[in-house]
Amino acid sequence: MLNTIRLLVQCQNKQYVLEQIRCASQVLPQLSAEKYNVKRKDFATVQSSDVNFFKTILGNERVLTDDNDVTPFNIDWIKNCRGQSKVVLKPKSTQEVSQILSYCNEKKLAVCPQGGNTGLVGGSVPVFDEVVLNLMLMNNIVSLDEISGALICEAGCVLENVDNYVRERNLIMPLDLGAKGTCQVGGNVSTNAGGLRLLRYGNLHGSILGVEAVKADGIIIDCLKTLKKDNTGYHLKHLFIGSEGTLGVVTKVAIHCPVLPKAVTVGFFGVENFENILQLYKSAKSSLGEILSAFEMADRDAISSTVKNLNLPNPISDYPFYVLVETHGSDEGHDGEKLNRFLSKEMESGLILDGTVTSEPGKMQTIWNLRENIAGAGLRHGYVFKYDVSLPQKHYYELVPKIKQRLGDKAIVVCGYGHIGDGNIHINVTVPEYTREVAGLLEPYVFEEVSALQGSISAEHGVGFRKPHYIHYSKDRSALQLMHQLKTLMDPNGILNPYKVLPEEC
Amino acid sequence: MSRVLVGVKRVIDYAVKIRVKPDKSGVVTEGVKHSMNPFDEIAVEEAVRMKEKKLASEVVAVSCGPAQAQETLRTALAMGADRAIHVEVAGAEYETLQPIHVAKILAKLSQDEKADIVIVGKQAIDDDSNQTAQMTAAILDWPQGTFASKVEKSDGGLTVTREIDGGLEVIKTKVPAVISADLRLNEPRYATLPNIMKAKKKPLKKITAKDLGIDLAPRIKVVSVEDPPVRQAGSVLPDVDTLVAKLKEGGHV
Ligand SMILES: Cc1cc2nc3c(=O)[nH]c(=O)nc-3n(C[C@H](O)[C@H](O)[C@H](O)COP(=O)(O)OP(=O)(O)OC[C@H]3O[C@@H](n4cnc5c(N)ncnc54)[C@H](O)[C@@H]3O)c2cc1C
Ligand SMILES: Cc1cc2nc3c(=O)[nH]c(=O)nc-3n(C[C@H](O)[C@H](O)[C@H](O)COP(=O)(O)OP(=O)(O)OC[C@H]3O[C@@H](n4cnc5c(N)ncnc54)[C@H](O)[C@@H]3O)c2cc1C
Numbered sequence: 001m002l003n004t005i006r007l008l009v010q011c012q013n014k015q016y017v018l019e020q021i022r023c024a025s026q027v028l029p030q031l032s033a034e035k036y037n038v039k040r041k042d043f044a045t046v047q048s049s050d051v052n053f054f055k056t057i058l059g060n061e062r063v064l065t066d067d068n069d070v071t072p073f074n075i076d077w078i079k080n081c082r083g084q085s086k087v088v089l090k091p092k093s094t095q096e097v098s099q100i101l102s103y104c105n106e107k108k109l110a111v112c113p114q115g116g117n118t119g120l121v122g123g124s125v126p127v128f129d130e131v132v133l134n135l136m137l138m139n140n141i142v143s144l145d146e147i148s149g150a151l152i153c154e155a156g157c158v159l160e161n162v163d164n165y166v167r168e169r170n171l172i173m174p175l176d177l178g179a180k181g182t183c184q185v186g187g188n189v190s191t192n193a194g195g196l197r198l199l200r201y202g203n204l205h206g207s208i209l210g211v212e213a214v215k216a217d218g219i220i221i222d223c224l225k226t227l228k229k230d231n232t233g234y235h236l237k238h239l240f241i242g243s244e245g246t247l248g249v250v251t252k253v254a255i256h257c258p259v260l261p262k263a264v265t266v267g268f269f270g271v272e273n274f275e276n277i278l279q280l281y282k283s284a285k286s287s288l289g290e291i292l293s294a295f296e297m298a299d300r301d302a303i304s305s306t307v308k309n310l311n312l313p314n315p316i317s318d319y320p321f322y323v324l325v326e327t328h329g330s331d332e333g334h335d336g337e338k339l340n341r342f343l344s345k346e347m348e349s350g351l352i353l354d355g356t357v358t359s360e361p362g363k364m365q366t367i368w369n370l371r372e373n374i375a376g377a378g379l380r381h382g383y384v385f386k387y388d389v390s391l392p393q394k395h396y397y398e399l400v401p402k403i404k405q406r407l408g409d410k411a412i413v414v415c416g417y418g419h420i421g422d423g424n425i426h427i428n429v430t431v432p433e434y435t436r437e438v439a440g441l442l443e444p445y446v447f448e449e450v451s452a453l454q455g456s457i458s459a460e461h462g463v464g465f466r467k468p469h470y471i472h473y474s475k476d477r478s479a480l481q482l483m484h485q486l487k488t489l490m491d492p493n494g495i496l497n498p499y500k501v502l503p504e505e506c
Numbered sequence: 507m508s509r510v511l512v513g514v515k516r517v518i519d520y521a522v523k524i525r526v527k528p529d530k531s532g533v534v535t536e537g538v539k540h541s542m543n544p545f546d547e548i549a550v551e552e553a554v555r556m557k558e559k560k561l562a563s564e565v566v567a568v569s570c571g572p573a574q575a576q577e578t579l580r581t582a583l584a585m586g587a588d589r590a591i592h593v594e595v596a597g598a599e600y601e602t603l604q605p606i607h608v609a610k611i612l613a614k615l616s617q618d619e620k621a622d623i624v625i626v627g628k629q630a631i632d633d634d635s636n637q638t639a640q641m642t643a644a645i646l647d648w649p650q651g652t653f654a655s656k657v658e659k660s661d662g663g664l665t666v667t668r669e670i671d672g673g674l675e676v677i678k679t680k681v682p683a684v685i686s687a688d689l690r691l692n693e694p695r696y697a698t699l700p701n702i703m704k705a706k707k708k709p710l711k712k713i714t715a716k717d718l719g720i721d722l723a724p725r726i727k728v729v730s731v732e733d734p735p736v737r738q739a740g741s742v743l744p745d746v747d748t749l750v751a752k753l754k755e756g757g758h759v
Contacts, residue, residue: 061748066745069746347700354698354699356696362519362544364521
C-alpha cells in the first residue's frame with residue numbers, strides 16, 4: 001500500500017498511475033533473464049562501498065536501495081520485463097551524472113539509463129543488476145526563445161509539463177504521444193519517439209536542435225546549440241537521438257517548438273473497410289493540405305475493447321474502422337471551409353460512413369483520449385504482445401487478419417491501430433497470460449512478414465531489450481557492423497544499457 | 507404533444523485554462539475557445555430525447571449573447587433541436603447580462619412560442635449563478651423541477667427526480683413547467699456529420715431584447731474577480747519513509 005502512495009506521488013497522469021499500481025500490487029512479472037534465457041555479462045556487482053560512494057555524490061535520499069523502493073524501477077510499463085537492480089540513482093545535474101558514469105566505468109558497473117519508464121520494448125529497465133540511473137529529478141526548463149521557438153530543458157522534464165509551459169507562451173512541443181503525462185523529453189530523444197503529430201511536425205531528428213549528453217566514461221559532450229543551421233563538422237547530436245541509452249546519457253535537450261495553432265479541429269469517422277481508409281487519406285492530403293496534422297486509424301476491436309475496458313465513451317456508433325483526422329491552422333474560417341468541403345465530399349462518396357467533428361477543446365480531448373488509451377487498454381485483460389511496425393501503406397493492415405487467423409482462440413483480442421500518415425501500425429495481441437506457445441507463434445513470424453513486405457520491425461518504439469535478435473530483419477549487416485564499432489568507440493566497457501539494441505553478433 | 511424551449515449559453519470551454527483580466531473586472535474571453543455550457547448540452551439532449559420518444563413535438567433552442575452565440579445554437583440544432591432563436595445582446599450590455607434578464611427573456615419567449623416545457627442547465631460554468639431556472643419559473647408562475655437527474659412524463663404532468671444533498675427527491679409537477687438539468691440526467695450525444703450539415707439549413711431567427719420589451723439594465727455590479735489561491739506545487743519524495751515523515755509532519759496520519 002505504501003508503495004502505491006509513493007507511485008502516486010511520482011506520476012502525473014491518472015491512467016498510468018492506475019496501471020503502475022496494478023503492476024506494483026499484483027504478481028510480479030517473471031525475471032527477464034529467466035524468461036528470455038539471458039546470460040549475465042562480466043560486469044562487477046554493486047558493493048556497499050559503491051553505494052557509499054553514490055551517497056557521497058547524491059546524498060542518502062537520492063540513492064534508493066530498499067527492495068520496495070527499487071521494485072517499480074525494475075518493471076517496465078507493460079509488465080513484461082523485470083530486472084534485478086539493487087540500486088536506483090537520481091541525479092539532479094549533469095555533473096552528478098558525469099561523476100556517476102565515470103565511477104561506474106572505472107569499476108565496470110553496468111548502468112541502465114531510465115526516463116519515465118514508459119518504453120515499450122524493455123529498454124528502460126535493467127535485465128540483471130545494472131544500476132538504474134533515473135533522470136526524473138533533472139526536470140528544469142532552462143530557457144525558451146519565444147522568437148525562434150528554441151527551448152532548452154533538462155532530460156527529466158515530463159513531456160506534458162513542458163508542453164503546458166510552452167503552450168502558455170503560444171508554442172507547442174513538436175511531438176505528442178499517449179504517454180505524455182509520464183514520459184520524459186530525454187526518453188523521447190533517446191527513443192526518437194514518433195507519436196501523433198509526426199505527420200505534421202516531422203521526426204525528432206529534424207526538431208532537436210542540440211543535445212548535451214554524458215558518455216560512458218563521464219565526459220560531457222556539449223552539442224547543446226539552439227541553432228537551426230550548424231554545419232560545423234559531424235552532426236553528433238544524431239548519435240544520441242534514438243540510441244536508447246546505449247551510447248550516452250542525454251542530460252539536456254534543445255528542441256524547436258512550432259507555434260500554437262490558433263484553429264484546431266478534430267474529426268472522428270466511421271469507415272467501411274481498410275481500402276477506404278487509404279482513399280480517405282489520399283483525399284485528406286489533397287483537400288486539407290498544410291493544415292492536416294494527424295491522420296490516425298483504429299479497427300473495431302481496438303476501439304471497442306478500449307471503450308469496454310476503460311469505460312470510456314465512444315462519441316460515434318459502431319463501425320468496422322475508425323479514422324481520426326486533426327487539423328492545425330491559423331485561421332478558423334479558412335480551415336473550417338476546407339474541412340467542410342472535404343467532409344461533404346467524402347460523406348457523399350461514402351468513404352466516410354458517419355462520424356462527428358468538433359473544435360471544442362473538451363470534446364476534442366475526449367476523442368483523443370479514446371485514441372491514446374488504446375495502447376494500455378489490453379493490460380486489463382492480461383498480457384499484451386505489442387508490435388510497432390512500419391509498412392508500405394498498401395500493406396498496412398494485412399498482418400492483423402493474418403495474426404488473428406494464426407492464433408485463433410488463443411488470443412482474446414488482436415487489434416490494429418496507428419499512424420496511417422507515417423505508415424506505422426501498432427498491433428496488440430492480448431492473451432490471458434504470457435505463454436511460450438503464443439510467443440513462438442508470433443515471433444519471429446511477425447518480423448518475417450514485415451521484412452518480406454520491406455517494412456521496419458520497429459517503427460517508433462525502438463529495439464530495446466526485446467528486439468536485438470530481430471534487428472537483422474530490418475538492418476543490413478554492414479550497418480550493424482558500423483553500429484558495433486560506434487558502440488565500442490563510445491562505450492568500450494559496454495556498461496551503458498547492456499543486453500539492449502545491439503545483437504550479440506552480426 | 508408539447509413544445510420544449512431550451513436555453514443554451516456560450517461559455518468558455520471547460521478544458522481551457524481561465525485567465526483573470528489584469529484589472530480584475532472579469533476573465534479574458536478574447537481569443538479563447540468557447541463551447542456550449544455543458545449543463546445546457548444535457549438540457550438539449552433531454553429535449554431531443556423527448557422528441558425522439560414522441561413526448562415533444564418541437565424543440566426550440568434559445569441563446570442570449572453576441573453574434574457567436576449562433577455557433578452555440580448551430581450546435582444545438584446539430585444535436586437535434588428544430589429551430590433556434592438568437593436574442594442578440596452584444597458589447598457592454600452582454601458583459602452585464604444577468605440571470606434575471608435571461609429569465610425574463612426565456613419567460614417572454616415561452617409565452618410567445620407557446621412552450622410547455624422550458625429546460626435549462628442547472629448553472630452555467632462561467633458565472634455559476636444557478637438562478638435562471640428558478641427565476642424563469644417564478645416570472646411565469648410555473649412549477650419547477652430543478653437539479654433533475656430523471657424526467658418522465660406522468661399523467662398530464664412530469665415526474666422529476668432531483669439530486670439533493672445526500673440523496674434523491676422525486677416530485678410531480680404539472681405542465682407547463684421549468685426544468686433544470688443536473689449532470690446525471692443523461693450523456694449528451696456528439697452531433698453526427700449529417701446532422702451538422704443539416705443544422706446549417708435549419709431556421710435561426712434573430713431578435714433583440716428590445717423586440718421582446720425587456721430592459722437589460724444591470725441589477726448587480728461585479729466588484730472584483732480574483733484568481734483562486736494558487737495550489738502549492740506537489741513535490742516528489744525520494745522514498746516511503748520521507749513520505750510518512752511528511753504526512754506526520756502535516757498531521758495527516
Ligand atoms: C500509452 C503509451 C503510448 C505510447 N505512444 C507512443 C507513440 O505514439 N510513439 C512513440 O514513439 N512511442 C510511444 N510510446 C513509447 C514511449 O512512451 C516512448 O518511447 C517514450 O519516448 C519513452 O520515454 P521515457 O521517458 O518513458 O523513456 P524510458 O521508457 O524510461 O526509456 C526508453 C529508452 O530510452 C533510454 N533513456 C531514457 N531516458 C534516457 C536519457 N536521459 N538518456 C539516455 N537514455 C535514456 C532508456 O534506457 C530506454 O532504453 C508509448 C508508450 C505508452 C506507454
Ligand atoms: C550560386 C550558389 C548558391 C549556393 N547556395 C547555397 C545555399 O543556398 N545553401 C547551401 O547550403 N549551399 C549553397 N551553395 C553551396 C553548394 O552549392 C552546396 O554546398 C552544395 O550542396 C554542394 O553540392 P556539390 O554537388 O556542388 O558538391 P561539391 O562542391 O562537389 O562538394 C562539396 C563537399 O561535399 C563533398 N562531396 C561531394 N559529393 C560527395 C559525395 N557523393 N560523397 C561524399 N562527399 C561528397 C566534397 O568532397 C566537398 O567536401 C551555393 C553555391 C553556389 C555556387
